Amino acid sequence: MLTHTSLIGSLRFFLSALALTLAFTFTTTLSAQVNVYSDPAGTVFVSTHVTIQAAIDAGTTMDGYVVRVDAGSYPEMIMVDKSLILRGANTGIAGNGTRVAETIIQDGQVNILGTNTVVFDGFHISHISNSTPVSLAGGATATIQNCLIQRNASAAVSGGPANARGILISNGAGVKSINNNLFTGDASGSVFSGTLSWNTGIFINGPSSVITVEDNVFEVCRTAINIDDMGAGIFLSGNTFQRSGTGVSFGGTVATTGSYTFGANDFKNTVGTLMNLSNVATSFRLERV
Numbered sequence: 001m002l003t004h005t006s007l008i009g010s011l012r013f014f015l016s017a018l019a020l021t022l023a024f025t026f027t028t029t030l031s032a033q034v035n036v037y038s039d040p041a042g043t044v045f046v047s048t049h050v051t052i053q054a055a056i057d058a059g060t061t062m063d064g065y066v067v068r069v070d071a072g073s074y075p076e077m078i079m080v081d082k083s084l085i086l087r088g089a090n091t092g093i094a095g096n097g098t099r100v101a102e103t104i105i106q107d108g109q110v111n112i113l114g115t116n117t118v119v120f121d122g123f124h125i126s127h128i129s130n131s132t133p134v135s136l137a138g139g140a141t142a143t144i145q146n147c148l149i150q151r152n153a154s155a156a157v158s159g160g161p162a163n164a165r166g167i168l169i170s171n172g173a174g175v176k177s178i179n180n181n182l183f184t185g186d187a188s189g190s191v192f193s194g195t196l197s198w199n200t201g202i203f204i205n206g207p208s209s210v211i212t213v214e215d216n217v218f219e220v221c222r223t224a225i226n227i228d229d230m231g232a233g234i235f236l237s238g239n240t241f242q243r244s245g246t247g248v249s250f251g252g253t254v255a256t257t258g259s260y261t262f263g264a265n266d267f268k269n270t271v272g273t274l275m276n277l278s279n280v281a282t283s284f285r286l287e288r289v
Contacts, residue, residue: 037066040085052078052086063116069123071101076108083117088147091122095148095182096217102148108133115139115174120147127151130161138172138209144181151185153196160193160222165203169211171229176211178202187220191245191271200226201244207231214238214263221245223276228252230260237263241270249276250284259285 034055036046046065049055052074055067063083071089080086088103102124110125112118114137125147127133134149136142149166157164166183169176185197198221204211210233218224221244227234229252241247247267250256256279267274277284 033070033072035068035070036061037068038062038064040064040066042066042068042087052076056080056082056084069103071103073104073106074108075106078105078108078110080110080112080118080120081114081116085119086121086123088122088124090124090146090148093122093146094180094215095146097146099148105133109135111135111137112140112142113137115141117141119143119145122146123148125149125166127164127166128153130157130164132163132165132168132203134167136167136169136174136176138170138174138206140172140174141176142174143177143179145177145179147181149181149183149198149201151196151198153186153189156189156194156196160195161199164195164199165226166198166200166221167202169202169204169206169209171206171208173208176206176209178211178213179215181216183216183218183221183224185220187243191220191222191243193222195220195222195245197221199223202226203228204234205229206234209233211235212237216240217242218247219243223247223249225249226251230256230258232258232260234260235262236265238265240266240268241274242266242268244270245272246270246276247274251276251279255279255281255284257281257283259287261287261289263289 034049038044066085068087090099104124183201189196201218201221201224203226205228207229213236215238217240219242223246224241224244226249
């Protein structure tokens with residue numbers, strides 16, 4: 001027969017066990033957000049972390065390892081100073097494809113540094129600020145693929161958000177591949193100085209670089225791609241430019257000269273110009289291959 005005292009004791013034991021279970025579950029859920037693996041297949045588990053930066057910085061995370069990031073929001077300033085493969089929840093799914101719950105870099109930054117080799121695959125870059133969320137150092141070999149790169153600013157910036165560039169590529173010898181991403185944003189403002197989306201989807205300052213931009217979709221950008229100081233290693237192919245102010249703009253410290261080739265790209269419903277050639281020399285040539 002249960003007494004009043006024994007009932008209270010049993011209840012206390014049950015509540016204590018429930019509290020421990022909930023605490024363990026909560027801790028496990030938090031710590032299971034970012035996992036590190038030592039093999040490209042992501043089968044040999046190494047460690048678990050709450051933030052992406054903690055996973056990168058861990059002493060057990062070595063060059064060539066995989067950092068797999070679960071769906072969720074990560075308001076982080078990420079510095080990638082190792083050769084790593086970073087995989088979001090939509091790894092392998094194009095930015096304009098049918099996607100699952102996103103791994104969101106929320107108004108943060110991803111900086112790929114040095115001469116490291118980095119793959120950044122399947123993330124959602126969700127940005128508000130007048131700043132650049134993804135920066136690729138000149139010496140880095142970097143692949144940005146299958147990402148949704150989106151800016152939904154809360155208010156227009158007077159004169160235009162000059163620093164709102166989805167990806168900034170610095171000049172250098174590192175090979176860059178930008179593939180299967182969707183660059184988009186808030187379409188309610190003008191696609192020119194009043195844009196709430198990207199001022200520039202990709203800003204390339206890389207005459208010495210090998211840069212391939214393929215199979216991306218750019219929409220409601222003021223300028224989809226800005227190329228300062230065009231180089232022979234820069235190649236665009238299979239991209240779709242739609243509902244943007246300018247598709248491709250050529251600029252630089254001096255007027256661009258020389259002959260270059262692009263692959264086939266699709267320009268749809270461009271608001272301003274397909275290509276801005278206001279800063280090229282009369283000797284400039286661009287041919288499709």
